[in-house]
Every structure is written in C-alpha cells, then in structure tokens.
Amino acid sequence: MTKQPNRYTKKIYELAGRSLYFPPFIVALVVLSVTLLPWQNARHNLLSSQQKAIDSKTKSVEAVIQNKFNDYENKLSSGVALMRANQDVTKQQWQDFFNTSATTENIADNEIIGYLKVFEKQNKSEIEQFAMSQGYKDFYIHPDTPGDQLSSSVIFVHPLSNNNMSTVGLNMLAQNDTKEAAMRAITTASPALSKLSESDSDSSYGDESLIMLVPNFANKTKNVTQEQRRQNLQGYVYTQFQPSQLLDELLQSQSRQQHFSLQVYSEEIKPSNLLYQTNNYNDIEGDERNSKTTRGVSLFGATWKMSYQFDDKYVVSTSERSAPTVVIAIGMTLSMLVFLATLSFFKRRTKELQEQKDAEVDLAKDELLSLASHQMRTPATGVKQYVGMVLQGFAGEVDPAQRLLLEKAYDGNERQLHVINQILQLAKLESGRIVLAKHPTDLKKLIEDVVEEQQAVASEVGHSLKAVVPKQPLMAKIDQHMIRMVLENIVSNALKYTLKAGTITVKLTQNKQYAIIAIADTGIGIAENKKEEIFKQFTRLHTNQTAGVSGTGIGLYLANQLVNLHGGTIELTSTEGKGTTFIIKLPKRQMKIKPSSSNISN
C-alpha cells in the first residue's frame, strides 16, 4: 500500500507533526460546538416546559380559590334572596334555611354566615325590640359610632355557637375594613371582600379575619344610582373567615403534593399583609429564575398577591430536566470518542508513513550498496581475466621477467578485490542488511569444495592442504553462501599465517547438537592475550613475521558474526610458534539465536 498523501493532507500531517494531538483536538472541538445548538434547544424547551407547568399549577390553585369564593357568593346570595322573599325573617328561619339549604352542601359546618342589619341611628330601638322578639338575651348594639348617621347590627348568625352568639349585636360598620368593603359593595352593587387594614397590623398572623358582604337592597328595580342604593340598603348577608385557616384547608395538601410553597398577601406583598403561608415555606428550594413566581387574584374587589416557590425537582419530570445535561453529556462523550478515533487514526497513519519512509531509505541503501559493489568490482574483474589469461599463456609463452611483473599486477588486483569484498560485507552487516537463508546443506561437500579451490594458493607456497571428512554426508541447516565465506576466510588466514611449508587440515566431525569444523595449521600461532582481540573489528595480528601479510582485519570479525547468527561459535587454541586451530561449531538444526551486538535480522 503506497498511497501518497496529497498536498492538503500533507499540510495536516505537518500540523500533526508539531503535535499529534492538535488535529484530533480541533475535530473534537468542532463536534462539541455542533452539539451546542441542540443543547441550547433542549434548554429552551426545558424552560418553556417549566413555565407551562408552573402556569398550570398556579392556575389550578387560583381555580380552587375562585371556586370557594363563588360558593360563598352563591350562599350569600341565597341569603339575600331569603331576606327579599320574606318580609319578616326570624332567627329560626335563618337557622333552618342554612341548615337545610342545598348550597350548604359544599361548605363546612363551622363557616359563619350571618345577616348585618343596617339602620339609621334613630331607629335603634326598633332593632333592639326586634332582637328581643327573637329571643336574644342581653342584646345590645356595640360599639357606638358617634359621628355616623348609619349604624348596623348583626341580627342573625349561623351556626349558633357560643362564639358566634357573641357577635350578635355587633356594629360591624364600626370596623374600618368592614366599612370599606360595605361601601364598596354599595358602589359596585356586587359582593365585596374586605382587605386587611392598617389597624389590623397589630394582630398577629393567623388571627386576622376577612369578611365578604353581599348587599341587600329593599327595592329590586330602583337601584341604579348611588343615592338610590343607599336609600334602599337594608343590610348585608356576610360570611366571616380566617384566611389562614381557609387557605390551609384549601391548599396545604395541594402544595405538598405539587411541591411548592405559597405565601398569600392582601393587596401588597409586605410582611404586615401576609394572609397565609404554607408550612413548607422554608423547605422548598429552587432556582430563582425558573421556579419563583407571583400572581395576583382578583376576588370581589380585593386583590390577593400569591407568591409561589416551586421545587425545581418536581416542576417537570426528572428526565425532562436532565435533557440538556444529557445532550451536553452525549456531546462530550461523542467529542471524546471522535478525539480518540482521530488520534488513533493519526498515530496509525504517521506510523505507516514513517514505515514507508524507512522502507524507502532501506531500498535506497540497498541500491547504493549494490551499485558501489558493482562499480568497484567490474574493472578489477576484467583485469583479473585478462592478466590471468596472459599468465596462462593465452598470448604466447611468458618469460620469467614478464611473469614476475604480471604476477605483481595480478596480486595487486586480487588484494583490491578482496578489500572490496570485505568492506561491502561489513557495510551490509552494520546496516542490518544481511538476511540468512538457511537450507539443509551437506557440510562434507562444502568443505571439500573450499579445500579444492584453495589448493592452487596452497601449492604456490608449498603448503599441504587437506580435508578430513567422514564418508557420509553431514547435513546442517545453514546459509551455505555465508558459511562458505567463513571457511574461505579462515583457511585463507591459515595459509597466510603459515610461513614455511606447512600443513593445514580441515577436519569435519559432529556431536549430538553440533557439526564441528576444525581448521588446524602449523603456523606462527597467536599469543594468549591476543586471542580475543583478533575477533574484533579492524584488528590484525601485528608481529615481525606478519609484516608482509595483507589484510584489512575485517575477516575474522565478519566470520564470527556470521557463525553467531547461525547459533554457533568460533573458538581457537593456539601455541605461539607451533600452530593454531580454529574450531567452528554449527548447530545442525534450527536453534534460538543469542542476541548479539549487531542488528542483523534473521
């Protein structure tokens, strides 16, 4: 796969080069910002959902209150109808009416419903007489209102409990808030609910009471103008209640179930105007913006201000509430996944490109090595052939003088070729380009070949070179090309370092694991302290006797590396002045390679 990146991707890889994390980060950021839009949407939806929920809850609270007051209105109006229908309504009739009235079904027994008779002061005695006739003991009209012309008195009240009895004779118009509501009722000719007055501020919360009045006009038809109404006013049917108690009955359970707290104020939201507060007031917590609201309810001329605090957790369902969080969580997870995926892609791609580059470099190295080797060898090869041919007599007989010169040329050329070989092998070794190709090889035949090839060189100096091998083939799994080089190198060394006519023997034996090749010579030997050194690179044996011997000192180093690669060893025994024996051990079968210092692959 050699996909070449185009210009743009190259730019991206350049960026990635500076920091591998940069492009994935950008991509992740893009993904994250894309999720911002749905997140906003979700938040917006949540907000309007919450608004709707709050609206509906507050509306249901208002409905409950409105219904209650409508019931009151019905009840009071029926009382007015009673007064109109009958000329002289008695106390008993009042009781009977409200005991059995159908409209009382929805209303609790302890709700007060009474009749406040309005009269001119001078007619006071009439009222007192009436009261006596009704059987009220100790009836007296109180308090006295010195300035006003009009007075009033409660003459009927239902139910007739002891508490309620004490209100009989009460001049309710003397109270400012009642008076205000009463006047309002005349002005509007409709029911009026009293408002908390300033004077009530000294009574503590919970004790206040409100009163709702429906006016009773004598003449049904002539009640158009204010004046007429005042003229015709007979009295008021009223109900009196404690708003805290009433609202508690109406709303406490609802507030608990719907998870909100509520404060109800008369007219204005200030502490002195507090009518009612749910008992979970301090428990409910919520976010200012979304869960707190104030509504106003209009009730028969009075306004109640309702201050709600909703519990965030319950306004909308938990799943709805968590929707924006879920969206952003998904967004972040997604962008994290994208980040990781992009990162791994870039890592992989960078690695691929690097490997590609490495492979290209390796290929270039190979080409260079092969080119160098060829260019250096070709001219020398030609010389070798032609000078060799002259020496062989191809161009006629060669006299000794000519032979001498020609041989010098030939030898020089040989040395050159030898050096080229060694340097190239070394280069390959160092760059890790050597790969062993191991096949089962007959070592017997290999040794015989090598020995035979070196006979010419041996006989020139007068050495005796022989192979001592078993009759049968000896197979070992080796790279024959490499091992041949090793043998050639060591044999050639043996020949070189044996000065006089000597004996060089190549002996092949084996044990259970190894094939053993022993190359023995009768040469100058190697000093004890030099035995390890000669395997090192660029070391040559330097003695007086070896001054004439050529060599780059690469051979044994190379031979050792190659044998090690096969899992084998080269050892030597030597006596200075007597001779040297190199012992090469090669595993017959595949063995684990011990790690060596060079980076050759196998």
Add this chain to the structure above:
Amino acid sequence: MSKLKQKILIVEDDTSISEAYQMILEKENYQVACAYDGNEGLKKLGSFNPDLMLLDLRMPHLDGVGVLEKMTPKQKKDTSVIVLSNYDMQKEIDEAYKLGATRYILKSWASPVDLVQLVKRSISE
C-alpha cells in the same frame, strides 16, 4: 565420456567478460556460444542446448532470474546453471538458488583457472 565437445552457453551483457570467458573455455576444448541478454539467452538455450550455462544476473530486457523462471524443467535437468554477478545482493542469490541454479559466483572471484575448475566440476553433475 562423450566424444563430442561439451557445450557451454555464456549469457552476459558485458562483452569484455564474455569474450574473456569464451577464450578461456574454448582453450579447454569446450564449444562455447554467447548471448547478450536474457531473451537471446533463452533462444540460444533452446537452439544450442548447452550442458552448462553461465548466467549473468543483471542484464537488459530480461535478467538472470527471469531466464531461470522461464526455463522448462527439461532444460533445467539438461543444463547446469552457474549464476554470475558482481552485485552480490542476497535477495538475488536466494532467488537464483531457489530457481535451481547449481552455483553462484562473484565474477570478481573467478580467475581463469578458477573458472575452468568450476566449470569442470559443475558440468559433470
């Protein structure tokens, strides 16, 4: 031993080398033919039917490995192949052996004497 001369085909694009080899081998009484690239080599392999072929690895048009690939099994049986090169590339050497070459030699290693010895040994196998 056949009375006929043994035949050797030299497939090599470097004429100075092939001429030298030809001279050396003809002196040893072999019948020698030359080809200068792989395609020509294959042709002459068919027509000349040598006992031994000296095959250079790097040649124009068709290289040594290509020739080995295109040889028929019969040809491989009848003709020993010695592969020559001055490049000494491991991959090529392995390929050559895998495809049935008897021997690989570095050209710069073989003196005239070496060449003759090598041919004598290989041709009789």
